[in-house]
Amino acid sequence: MKKSILDKLQVLADAAKYDVSCASSGLNKKNTGAIGNSAASGICHAWSSDGRCISLLKILLTNFCVYDCEYCVNRLSNDVDRASFTPEEVAELTIEFYRRNYIEGLFLSSAIEKNPNYTMEKIIKTLLILRNKYHFAGYIHVKAIPGADEILIHQAGELADRMSVNIELPTEDGLKLLAPQKSMKKLFLPMNQIKDQINQSKYELSHFKNAKKFVPAGQSTQMIVGATNESDFSMINITDQLYKRFSLKRVYFSAYVPVNKGGNLPAISTGATPMIRENRLYQADWLLRFYKFEAKELLDKENPNFDLDFDPKIMWAFRNIHEFPKEINKVSLNELLRIPGIGLVSARRILNQRKVRNITYEDLKKIGVVVKRARFFITCNGKYYGEKNLEPETIKNILNPLPPYEQLELRINQ
Ligand code: SF4
Structure with a gap:
């Protein structure tokens, strides 16, 4: 049976809740002659019970996925309710919610429908409708789909405020184990491209009046905590490297939520440890970004994990x-x-x-x-x-x- 737009919203908003790489912080935007102002501080209306999200409409474009990452509810082999928005539907929903003052902007993620280029093209079409048809100048955060052509990432970057590529697992071994269709090389490629084009855009904007902005609120990523057996030392080291190598605005951590069973996934009986670890990693991330600590000062090979009782x-x-x-x-x-x-x-x-x-x-x-x-x-x-x-x-x-x-x-x- 054909799904209504509300049915799709239910499926695709629910499917987006595992992605924590969104925060509208980092961008103040005031517009005249267009609709959509955004504030530097993000606020959260929904999605997680611990209040980690913001007033963005947070949805997946689709949860049809050709990949089969073991930790993911949307993996190809899972028998879950599936839906796919058209670009027009996402744009219309965003504008209707914005006009009702429910949201300030859009966080649009996506599974990989058919192939990376097809998905990226759909994301771009959504942004074009929002920016050109509805003149929506509010905050938009979209996923850069690894494997999509450079030109598509570039087009999306000229329309979005923030982009993110989710690394999900911090090592090549972890990816091989749980997400064998992904590799660090494929993930780092768009991150590198985004970093270079942000720098180029900053240079052009400082020299030419009509230069185009590119991802003005920067890029971010997300890593899952506890889906593989990497230590906190390994997680915080790669976090440090990611900030340095790709000038990321934020690295988000997401405590592993066991939505699938079996395979190479860890057995998590109490469910408590990943959340405490997530909290410790955020504290350590804060020390790296604002307190001038180095990752190697916080942990080492002899002490590879953060203490659960003390920060x-x-x-x-x-x-x-x-x-x-x-x-x-x-x-x-x-x-x-x-x-x-x-x-x-x-x-x-x-x-x-x-x-x-x-x-x-x-x-x-x-x-x-x-x-x-x-x-x-x-x-x-x-x-x-x-x-x-x-x-x-x-x-x-x-x-x-x-x-x-x-x-x-x-x-x-x-
Ligand atoms: S590519 Fe993304 S949506 Fe698809 S299975 Fe992997 S994590 Fe899930």
């Missing part, structure tokens, strides 16, 4: 306890950022206040420092406020480990 920054401090305590009134911004309990905002506030006068221990709370943690690692005007015995085990026993995380279920339209 990566405090674990780094425990391993380097000989560097503490640090005098809050003397250390540099980079040193402040390495003190547990001090974040970016509080570190800057400390520096600003130091220009006027020395910081007292009482000031720290007002500044936003988490004194409960920081007190073990600092002195304030020469005075130490932690325990006499500056041993990691003592501090661990005093600091309550974070409460165990519950595995959150992915739900839709809650």
